[in-house]
Amino acid sequence: MSLHLFAVCFEALDPPRLTRFWSGLLGWAPAGDELLPDDDTGFRLRFVRTTEPKARQNLAHFDLTSNLEEQDRIVARALSLGATHADVGQKGDEGHVVLADPEGNEFCVIEPGNNFLADCGFIGALSCDGSQREGYFWSAALGWPLVWDENEETAVRSPHGGPKITWGGPPNEPRPPQDRVHLELTADDRQAETDRLLGLGATLVDGETLSDPDGNHFRLRST
Secondary structure, three states, rough: OOOOOEEEEEEEHHEEEHHHHHHHHHOOOOOOOEEOOOOOOOOEEEEEOOOOOOOOOOOOEEEEEEEEEHHHHHHHHHHHHHHHEOOOOOOOOOEEEEOOOOOOEEEEEEEOOOOOOOOOOEEEEEEEEOOOOHHHHHHHHHOOOEEEOOEEEEEEEOOOOEEEEEEEOOOOOOOOOOEEEEEEEEEEEEEHHHHHHHHHOOOEEEEOEOOOOOEEEEEEEOO
């Protein structure tokens, strides 16, 4: 299997602005409208231009850990770079802090001592809304083991470490009109991997775009 998670992509009205924000927050080096990791994250961030404003809460967001730095300092740095506090229905006593980047993309700064992300780096997880079948599909697609499978909540993680990708199980949020955050994969043999993904339950949308079992779009490019 030659499939590789190449990037997490954000659609952005102003890609350079989001590149600067996330570079300042993560400490990653920019390369055009991309950020290259300097740790074991294993994928880059890409900011892809769109003309459509963000209309609703994203179905995927980053959980940043407080394993390497104090939570208050991370929140303060994010706010100084242009983040804002976000209300996604939290009660205020959860321990984590919910913020949004300058274009409203939500992310969480997780409280210190969180056991689930204890051995993860600064990006602890890409946390997604999704059914149990999402975890099974992406585990088979990427060749990553399931590291959590309870009460219809699932998570996978690369054997080489890095962030987890998690799915929260039911109830699932209604699908937005566009996937503002999506995965970009690469493969040495794109056609062979496309056929394999279709066999696992993906659907071909057009060209390099497919959708997973819950209907989330992702791209598959040749290496």
